[in-house]
Every structure is written in structure tokens, then in C-alpha cells.
Amino acid sequence: MQKFSLLWLLVTVQLMLGCQSLMYPEQSGQGAAPAAAPVGQPQGQIAQCPELAEVICAEPEIRVVEKVIERRVEKIVEVPVAEDKLVLGAVEEISIEPSGLIIESIVDTGAPTTTLRAQTLTRFERDGEDWIRVQLLPPQADSKAKPASIELPIKRHIRTTRVGFPSQRRPVVEMNLTVGEVTHLVEVSLTDEGGTDVVMLLGRNFLKDAAVVDVSRRNIQGQPRVFGVK
Template identity: 35%
Template sequence: MKLLCLLGSLSLLMNLAFAEDKRIYGLHEHALLVDFNRPLEAKLDTGAKTASLNAQGIKRFRRDGKSWVRFYLDNEQAQPIERPLLRTSRIKRRADDYDEEDERGSSARPVIALSVCLGNRLQQIEVNLTDRSAFRYPLLIGSEALKQFSALIDPSLEHVTGRPSCAALSLAE
């Protein structure tokens, strides 16, 4: 019996140590795209694998023999943003985004790396670019990026971490 109690206590301590590094986030959080000093609203979605950012006028091009992508964060932005293309991802289309003439059932999206701040945590995450103008939240943060933030999501909460405060932090921390 003592051994069983000892093992139970050890298991509880290990779980507490594991949870200590985790941070609770709400379903929606304030985010900062550090690379552009651009605050925006984000939806944290454990059902999505990847992160998606609203981008307009997406164009791929070559620079010094490498693939790049040029885009605007919104239609009113004067200067385009240019970033190296990491890869292209295939994203399964939603039921309301299905095109009968396109039988693939998925769309190809360019993926770039961005530094994103949530609360006081800064992470470089992979983000696919797509037109999210029909959605309320211009940034969707999926499960792969949420793992990097050591996130626990409570969907009953919003804006738990407050305004992003990563200005003095570096990715190495």
C-alpha cells in the first residue's frame, strides 16, 4: 500500500512539474507580429495543425536563385512584405470552400517563418499565407505553433495574456 501511495505521489509531482512550464491561453488572444511590429487578434485553434495569416496579393518570386513570397497584410498597406518561402503546404479545403471544378480537395499555400508574441512569450513559428479577410481573426494559431508556446487552451476565456510584451525578449530565451 505504501508503494502505491508513493507511486501516486510521484506521478502527481511529475504532472505538476510538467504543467509548471505550460501557460493558459484563451480561445482568442492579442498577438504581435514582431517582424512587422503589427498587433492583431488571433484565434487559437487546437483543431488546426498549422498557423494561417491573412495575406492579400500573394505573389511568389525568385531572388538570388531562391523562392520568396511577396504579400500585403491588408488592402490598405502601402508597402509589400517580402519573406523567404520555407515550403508550400497542402491544406484540406473546408466544406464551404470546395470548388466542384477543382477535384483536389486541398489548396497549396506558401509557408513563411514569423516571430509571434503572445503575452510575454516569443516564438518563431511557421505560418501559411491565405486570404482570411472573410474571418474575424486575421491570425489562426494551430496546434504545431501552440506546442511551441507550451499552450493550454481554455476556450471559455479570452485575452488571458493581455497585450503582447515581448519587446525586450529574444527568441533564445
């Protein structure tokens, strides 16, 4: 009977000590972890968890880089050409009459008069009029051919000026020039300057009302076809 009373006393003391540690946690043993508060217990002496807060993250900055590619389109303009006009390139083969010599000529739309550079020019008088003898060298490809000589009356004189050179008084004669199948009688100024190579500049006096020029091409008309000569 006494043993049962002592056992009951020990249980009662343990229950009292447990309740005291719950009510006064600061008086419990050092280093012991605080006990969780029961439901409905005031939170004054127990560490509180932070309240949940809504966190709004800023949207990342998006930079749009626009890359512009410039494209240049070449515009091709078609120029109407009359059916009765020649289409010439920057360089064409010209037949000179009466010699029949065929030379390569530069088509010069900036020159008002056609110009022929000869090897030698010899002036003389015939029947009281001024004449000139023009000696022309054949093309370099035809090295066996002999120089051609033409004698023509001088129609007039013109004075030409070039930058860096003194002015020159040039004789002007009339010649039949053939390009393709077209032959025109035009004025040609003569010069013996610039060496012995035969060079002709086909000027506007041949091109006017007769031809148009495509500077991107050459030898469009091909070999001159003089009337009566195959």
C-alpha cells in the same frame, strides 16, 4: 250499602278489562298503541328490537405519491497546469515580427499549422530562391495606419482541402509570433482567400509543449510584450 256494592263492582270490571287488554292486545281497539310487555313476559306477540351488532368500518385507502426531483450538479474539474506553460483563451492578441503588427487571433487547437490570411500575396524570386511578399491590413480600430508589408522566403508548400471548396496549394513561411511575453518561431501557412480582413488561426505548432487553452475565456495574456519593446 247498595252504592258501595255497585262501586266495588265497577272497579272489579275495570280491572278485568285491563288485564284482558294486556293479555290479548290484538283484541283491543283499532289504532291503539300496543302496550309494553311486563318483565318476564314472553316476546312472541310483541315487536322485538334488533340485536346490536359490531360494525367494522374499512380503513380508507392511503396512496403515497413519491415526487422525485432530479438535481444536476455541475462538476468542476481542476486541470493541473505546469508553471512554465502559457494559459491562453479562445482569442488572443498576437504580435507578428518583423512587421510589429498586432492582430487578434483565434486559438485553434484543431489546426496543425498556424494560418495567416493576408490582403495580397505576391511571389517573386531572390537569389535563385522563391520569396513572397505579404501585405497585411492593420486592425479596423487603427484605420489611420498603413498596410504592413513583409518579405519572407518560402520554406515549403502544403495542400489544404475544405468541404465545398477546391483544394489549395499554400506557401509556408517562418514567422516570429509573440503572445504575452513568449515569442516562438513557427511555420505559418499563407492565404489571400476570405476577403481583406486579417485573420490568424494560432495552430498546434505554436501551442505544442508551450501552452494550454481555456476556451471559456479570451485575451488572458493581454497586449503582447515583445522583447525590447514596451
